[in-house]
Amino acid sequence: MRFAALALIAGLSASSAIAAPCGGSFADFIAAIQIEAQQNGVSAAEADRFFRGITQDPKVLKADRAQGIFRKTFTDFSRSLISQNRLDSGKANAAKHADLFARAQAEYGVPPGILLAFWAFETDFGAFQGDFNTANALATLSHDCRRPDLFQPQLLAAVTLWQKGMFDPATTTGAWAGEIGMVQMLPADILNRGVDGDGDGAVSLKTSVADAILSGAAMLRDLGWRKDEPWLQEVTLPPALPWEKTGLRTQLTGPEWAAMGVKPRQGTLANLPASILLPEGHKGPAFIAYPNYSTLFNWNQSFVYVTTAAYFANRLNGAPVFTPGTPDPQLSLEDTKTLQQKLQTRGYDVGGIDGILGTNTREAVRQEQRRLGLPADAWPTLELLGLL
Structure with a gap:
């Protein structure tokens, strides 16, 4: 099962602001976005060739409106994603591609566990990359009025990829939200962060593990990942901790939290700005989150997804299963x-x-x-x- 389509990737570099009107006639929208492509330097003939066969995909809109999986609690969500098979596959891939992950860490500062976590959750290590026509998906979401400012620049970026021979509007497939490849990147991110990791002269995120992993590392670095710093630790908390100080909007250093009775389950607390994370309240699991944790929200904006990915990276590094506690039931x-x-x-x-x-x-x-x-x-x- 794959989850990349739910990602809302930030840091998009579009060549122009949203211009084509959303809603209304889809044919009128395509005509308007073609004009916008021409304003970006695409010839009229090229724009016509790219957009000629593009159609709306109602399955894309259905998927966009049905994101109920993110209603799961952190405990339920993490247990559904982190299976023994995924742990075993993650460790096997870490060993198989050890040189590649060492390169990603040396060049971009991103450790293997984080890259393995996204590779696992997005596509099960490349096994399930999505079968939606990417051009149709991007055009459908660009025409839809829910998030046109996100998707119209991506549709125009796909045109640029096509001009570079890296995209085929008829055959390129991926997630319902337009992400492509093993770590599921949107067209603008492929343009700006794509890395030819295997040296074959092309960036092939669907077929090349080296390209996918190094491109993912480059993107995380550009989104703010800090080299040689932790991201998440499980902690135990004193019963009298001021709960209003928890949450991502309050930061104290590791030693300051330690002085208040916060203890790591493993290792020591880093002397970095950090927040206490309570995914299911003060009766449930508890973590301390460092700046790199917040960086992950630029890859995916779901709280339970990001926390689960960060925790899975820890599990791949040998961390124990978290203590679930006895949280109050989730609201319906x-x-x-x-x-x-x-x-x-x-x-x-x-x-x-x-x-x-x-x-x-x-x-x-x-x-x-x-x-x-x-x-x-x-x-x-x-x-x-x-x-x-």
Whole structure:
């Protein structure tokens, strides 16, 4: 099972801002995006050749609207992704491509575990790269009014890839959201961060492990990955920790957290800015997150995905299974939507009424918990919902 299509990759370098109108007639949209391509230096004949056979794909929109897997708790989500087979395959691939991963770490500063985690979760080490026509997927999402500012630059980048002989609008396939290859990169990122790792003169993310891994490393470096620094550690917490200090918006150094009673399950706390992460509240698993953890949100904006990928990298490095604790039950979908509506009414930006406990919703929950005298751990409960 693959999850790359759910990635919302940041740091896009588009040659122009969104211009073609979303919604309305798809034919009119294609005509408008062709004009925009011509304004970027593509000839009228080339634009016509590229866009001639592109069609809307209703399956893409269905996939875009059905992202319920991110409603899983961190414990459930991580257990569904981190199987013994994935652990074994990750270790086998680390050994098989040891020289390649050493090169990625030396040249880009990204350690093997992180690259293996994304390679595993995105495509099961290249086995499932997606079978959606990429040009149709990008055009469908560019025409849709939910996120045209993300996808229209990607569609234009695909035209540039095609001009370079690196993309075929008729045959190139990948994830429903337009990502391509073993580590699932969008066209603009392939243009800007693609690496010819095997030296054959082409960047082939679908067929070349070297190209895929080094391109992924280059992208993470460009997104802010800090060499030779940790990303996530499991910790144990004192019962009297001020819960309002937890969460990604509060940072103290490792020694400062240690002085408050925070203890790593393995190793020592780094003397770096760090946040205490409670994916399921103060009764559940606990981690300390360093700057590199936040960098991973530029690859994928899902809290449970990023945390699971960071944790899986630790498991590949020999970390034990995390302690799940006894967290309060997760709110139902409808209760979470009701919660978001109540928070939005109170002026919070929760990022939409979607029933997904994202970063904005969590921080709004924390503020209301603090106001109401509850443990401010950003994990919503029925008690909180009732008080609101």
